[in-house]
Amino acid sequence: MTEITPALFALLAAYLLGSIPFGLVLTRLAGAGDIRRIGSGSIGATNVLRTGRKGLAAATVLLDGGKGAAAVLLGIALAGYTVGYAAGVLAVVGHMYPVWLRFRGGKGVATGFGVLIAANPVLALACAAVWLAMAWFLRISSAAALAASALAPVFAAILQVAFPLLLCTTIVAALIWQRHRDNIARLVAGTEPRIGGGK
Numbered sequence: 001m002t003e004i005t006p007a008l009f010a011l012l013a014a015y016l017l018g019s020i021p022f023g024l025v026l027t028r029l030a031g032a033g034d035i036r037r038i039g040s041g042s043i044g045a046t047n048v049l050r051t052g053r054k055g056l057a058a059a060t061v062l063l064d065g066g067k068g069a070a071a072v073l074l075g076i077a078l079a080g081y082t083v084g085y086a087a088g089v090l091a092v093v094g095h096m097y098p099v100w101l102r103f104r105g106g107k108g109v110a111t112g113f114g115v116l117i118a119a120n121p122v123l124a125l126a127c128a129a130v131w132l133a134m135a136w137f138l139r140i141s142s143a144a145a146l147a148a149s150a151l152a153p154v155f156a157a158i159l160q161v162a163f164p165l166l167l168c169t170t171i172v173a174a175l176i177w178q179r180h181r182d183n184i185a186r187l188v189a190g191t192e193p194r195i196g197g198g199k
Contacts, residue, residue, distance in 0.1 A: 007079040014071035014087035018094025018111060021101055022063035023048045026056050036104075039193075040182075043098075044106035046141045049195075061110045067091055068114025076118075085168035088115035092172050096179055107179045109145040112172045116152065119165055126155045139194040142183035149173040 075087030
């Protein structure tokens with residue numbers, strides 16, 4: 001029992017850490033209202049940007065990414081790399097389905113990127129490059145996120161990372177695509193909003 005306690009603690013802490021809705025907290029503290037009532041209704045940085053507060057959006061990216069990275073590092077410190085990667089997945093799940101908000105959260109992109117930064121910085125940089133390139137050319141945040149997340153397991157395989165990390169990237173990518181299903185429908189229909197284009 002004593003051997004699995006640190007692992008269970010790390011996984012529970014990762015979910016609760018991921019559940020902290022930084023975008024919602026920051027916008028409320030700044031007097032920008034409830035971001036769940038605008039745009040996509042998400043608590044992530046892209047929706048925070050729709051308030052017109054770029055600083056708040058940047059802070060949301062950093063904090064959401066930070067909680068993903070912290071979850072991985074905590075898991076590794078307490079129970080090793082495999083638990084660390086599993087903790088990263090649970091941090092993303094926590095962001096998407098936070099217990100504090102009746103399990104209605106964000107899309108998990110920034111938190112997932114934070115997981116990659118802590119797990120494998122080279123892999124994170126490769127995914128960041130894809131996101132930046134797609135965002136630059138298409139000006140559509142969701143398309144950039146979908147492309148970067150889809151290529152994460154491919155890059156992981158190319159880099160020959162350990163199987164637990166490959167599995168982590170695959171699960172996170174699947175979660176991100178599932179949470180973006182409405183965006184995918186709008187992309188197909190040609191109605192998905194562009195970055196800075198409001199609702």
